[in-house]
Amino acid sequence: MSANTPPANPGAGDEGGWSGPVAGLARLVDGLRRDVDPLTGLPGRVDELAEVMARLSETVASVATRRNASPAPTWLLAPETPDDTANLLDDLTAWLGAIYLRYPDGLAALPDCWLWHPDVVEELVWLMHAWSAAYQGPAASVALAGDWHDRQRPGVVRRIRANHGSCSIERHRDGPGRPPITTGRPDIPGRDQISEIAAWWATARDYAPPEPAELVSEGAWT
Template identity: 55%
Template sequence: MNTPPHPDTPSKAEGPTGVAVAGLARQVDDLNRRLDALGPVNGRVDELTQVVAELSQTLATVAARRRPAPAPSWLLAPTESEKVAALLDELAGWLRLVFLRYPDGAGVVPECWAWHADVVEELLWLMHAWCAAYQGPDASVQLAGDWHDRQRPGVVNRLRKSVGSCSIERHQTRPGWGAPPGAPPTVPGEQHASLITAWWADGREQAPPEPASTAAAGAGPIGGALG
């Protein structure tokens, strides 16, 4: 009795082409079986990908929460009076409760301290450093120690040098006095701005331009006598 050929077995009539097709069919069948076996693995990879994505999001959220908040700046404070008043009120309360408890601190804060923008700036950041050391999410003994050993003494020393001898009377206009302390500063040589701009923008590889005389430079607005 003749046994029927296997479906994958090419007949002699099919020739070389039939043999190639049958071999390709076996390879495809083998690949299908392998892919079926990898099904659970692919599912596991998808699960791990999702877990990694969730962990990344969690870490980003935690990092954002732990990122130190910047201290506000008095020099760049907003122009809204309510916000300025809030900054000054908060600072005055902290000075009374904390900074002025230290004798050397009380000795360097004159009655005119609020007239000195640099002094307010120093005290603002020192207040926020104290808040971070004692009340922030990362408050620690190390931060508190750094505040006592380095930050507070540094501010005290700078205030002693800058306003240690100042008084409220010195901010009053009197005959023979110059500009009162705390007046907005002027930038030396600012009148040469346009001359420097033209040189640095177009010819910085060349020698710098010669400035105008002092009399000519002061004859008009910034850069007006230099054009």
């Protein structure tokens, strides 16, 4: 061998030479790559899981909100104070004029003596709050509005007609006199006696209700 000829690579093919550590490192990198490859889609799956959890949290919060919402007032268990009952009737009559009596069957089925029937007032109070929940509440939705139109309102109309459809304000009078029958634009029956009915329901609901105003003296009870 000439003195100018470089020696053969002493580590070629020899694990103990310089190529041995490089080959081992290559095998280690290759093994790590095989281990990591299945995890390449993990960030996307984590994002999907986070989205599912977010939707679930929103659903739970919505259910909790509906469950914890303030209950609708009830006429049958209204506070025994004239101001509270008068306020409730004021809200109800405003809603009747704006919403309920716009429906011909509702107008036709509501007797003019509706204020003298606690069950009718109760039906209308809860129906008013069902309408508010469907159109104005935090969980308002087209589905709730559809249920109000398709099931709730017709059910109230049907029960009022079945239970009191033949009643009238004259049947609540003990005296012989009757007020003149008027026609024209529909009005809220008995509106002028709301305060009197409210006071009766607040303080004397276990006794007979007041007669229509034309037949009794001011402040009288039967």
